[in-house]
Amino acid sequence: QSALTQPASVSGSPGQSITISCTGTSSDVGGYNYVSWYQQHPGKAPKLMIYEVSTRPPGVSNRFSGSKSGNTASLTISGLQAEDEADYYCSSYTSSSTLVVFGGGTKLTVL
Amino acid sequence: QVQLVQSGAEVKKPGASVKVSCKASGYTFTRYYIHWVRQAPGQGLEWMGIINPSGGSTSYAQKFQGRVTMTRDTSTSTVYMELSSLRSEDTAVYYCARSGGNSGSTLDYWGQGTLVTVSS
Numbered sequence: 001q002s003a004l005t006q007p008a009s010v011s012g013s014p015g016q017s018i019t020i021s022c023t024g025t026s027s028d029v030g031g032y033n034y035v036s037w038y039q040q041h042p043g044k045a046p047k048l049m050i051y052e053v054s055t056r057p058p059g060v061s062n063r064f065s066g067s068k069s070g071n072t073a074s075l076t077i078s079g080l081q082a083e084d085e086a087d088y089y090c091s092s093y094t095s096s097s098t099l100v101v102f103g104g105g106t107k108l109t110v111l
Numbered sequence: 112q113v114q115l116v117q118s119g120a121e122v123k124k125p126g127a128s129v130k131v132s133c134k135a136s137g138y139t140f141t142r143y144y145i146h147w148v149r150q151a152p153g154q155g156l157e158w159m160g161i162i163n164p165s166g167g168s169t170s171y172a173q174k175f176q177g178r179v180t181m182t183r184d185t186s187t188s189t190v191y192m193e194l195s196s197l198r199s200e201d202t203a204v205y206y207c208a209r210s211g212g213n214s215g216s217t218l219d220y221w222g223q224g225t226l227v228t229v230s231s
Contacts, residue, residue: 034214038156045221046156051212057219089156093216098172100146100158100216 003101004029004090011109017078020106022090023071028101030071034093037066037075040105041086049088050075077108085110113137115145115207115222122228128195131225133207140188141165144210146218147181147192149203157203161210162190197229 005023012018022029022037029035033053038046048057050066053073063078073092077084090103118132133145147159160171162181169181175194183190194201204224211219 032214034212034216036212036217038218045206045224046208046218047221048211048217048219051217051219052214091156091158091216091218093214097170098158099161099170100218102148102156102158105155 003094003098004092004103006088006090006103006106008104009107009109011111012077012080013111014080014082016080017076018080018108019077020075020088020090020108022073022075022092022103024073024092024101025071027096028092028094029068029073031095032093033068035066035068035073036091037064038089038091039084039086040089046089080110082110084108113209113220115209115220117205117207117222117225120226120228122230123197124231125198125229127197127229128193129197129227130191130193131205131207131227132189132191133222134187134189135164135209136188138209141185144215145181145183145190146208146210147179148206148208148218150206150224151200151203154203159192159205161215164188164190194227197227199229201227202229203227 037050040046054066180193207222208218209220211217
């Protein structure tokens with residue numbers, strides 16, 4: 001069982017927007033602005049898409065955005081494209097002895 | 112450009128140990144911590160621990176305490192992750208990743224992954 005809770009799957013049509021949620025506790029997501037989101041295509045290493053809740057690394061499309069409210073963080077992808085189909089993982093800094101906790105991952109299907 | 116290049120796939124028997132390497136380039140090796148994360152087949156990401164390449168200090172997830180050892184060689188800009196007493200449940204892809212951002216919990220660059228298969 002993962003420390004952070006994500007929906008197992010989401011789907012959307014090209015051009016639409018989708019949102020993936022990531023729920024934790026006050027010891028991780030809710031307590032710090034250190035939530036990251038990673039995209040992983042099959043057989044590939046994860047790629048950082050969002051860090052510190054809402055900051056995009058250089059080169060990441062502005063179609064990807066992040067936010068947080070209380071113990072739940074969200075990743076929104078607007079203008080869905082076929083290449084966005086992948087698994088998405090959230091992570092957070094945690095005050096527990098485990099420095100980093102991950103969500104269980106969400107499979108995004110572009111219909 | 113930042114690159115983390117990992118060693119090749121390994122096949123080990125239960126009870127054995129495995130040592131995976133991660134060679135960094137394109138940045139100052141001692142300025143950024145390195146995380147290790149694993150992913151079992153069809154499963155999610157699991158954080159294993161972190162090493163400070165500058166002083167060599169480490170912090171391990173409780174689950175792996177006593178079985179994992181992370182080390183570094185500053186002369187070759189390489190970090191190592193050794194996992195002992197392997198069991199079938201340790202079959203996974205093991206990733207190293209550089210620690211970025213302000214908290215140290217952002218993994219901004221990842222290695223390509225190393226598949227470790229534990230089988231008798």
